[in-house]
Amino acid sequence: MAQTSKRLTSEDWLVLGLYSLTTSGPQALRAERLARDIGATKGSFYWHFKDVADFKTALLQYWERSTTQHPEPENSSTPAERLLALANTQESASAPNALFANAELAMRAWAREDQMAQETLARVDQSRINDLAEILADLDLTNPDFPRAIYATMIGLKALSTGNFDQDRSALTSLLAAIVALAES
Template identity: 40%
Template sequence: MTNHRQRLRKDDWIIEGLNTLSLHGHTSLKAEPLSRHMKTTKGSFYWHFKDLQDFHTSVLTRWEELSLSALEDQSRSEATPVGRLTLFAENLSHPQDPLPAGIDAPVRAWAHENHTAANAVATVDQAREQFLSGILRDLDLPNPDFIHIVHSALIGFGTLSTNNRSADQDAISTLLAALLALRDA
């Protein structure tokens, strides 16, 4: 009896790329180590991607798509502005499936030296700030500085996280409570 392994799809490689990126950074996104980890040949990699740059672009495109999709999901799942703000804060500081935990920090690090990554980050940040702007406008907190402060703080939690989700959530709750207290003052 012959043991036939299921052929890897392009999507399998991209998902592995996102997971590898989140755990080891962009310098680990290379055909040979990924092939070894996936227990296949580099030929499988090059069957789906013309070169490493094509793979990198595919991984960044998927990160961008999933990040933007998460915003759309959030806008549909919470009716109140406070609920949307809380969900936005939770998801930005600790992304949910299908985004791997901790993915934003390595993408942002990559963006410092890669134009394609920088464009993806700029697109996602613009959409996040626009989404946050709508929430804060609904809360009668339209000051653009609040948008920048909240967005930057939430990115910081994801970047500087000590893996103590409870402590992060407590700090995020304090930030949001302070912001909402301004509205009520």
């Protein structure tokens, strides 16, 4: 990342942290490396975070907030429409969502070796599964395996993705349409 003349905010550092985590893994989450990458001094980093552990905590909280608080899709009044809208509201290749879409798998890798990341990921997963379960319950589909299976598909599509987000969205749309058809039968 290039040096900037504007005063850096804590969010600037957190966005850089997500980018660094995604491109280089958790070992990149060091003050000196991050400062070098953004073209600032370590002092700027420490102005916003008391230490690297504080930064990592803030980074996890930032990612959690950003990936679990989605506005309700417009014109989606029925449960079937809300479910089908998930295929279109999933993180996509367009900014600013691209950073979060790409960070998903990096967070999962980090969680395999870091307890705090693992706990954050567990909360995010449960929140997303609960959201799915609520929509499915509105469709009278209360089997607890359905939300987990849909969510696993969403995560799996991200893991399998070769960057063809239209193809991924099409696969998810097909699955969700089949579930809506099941509910309507």
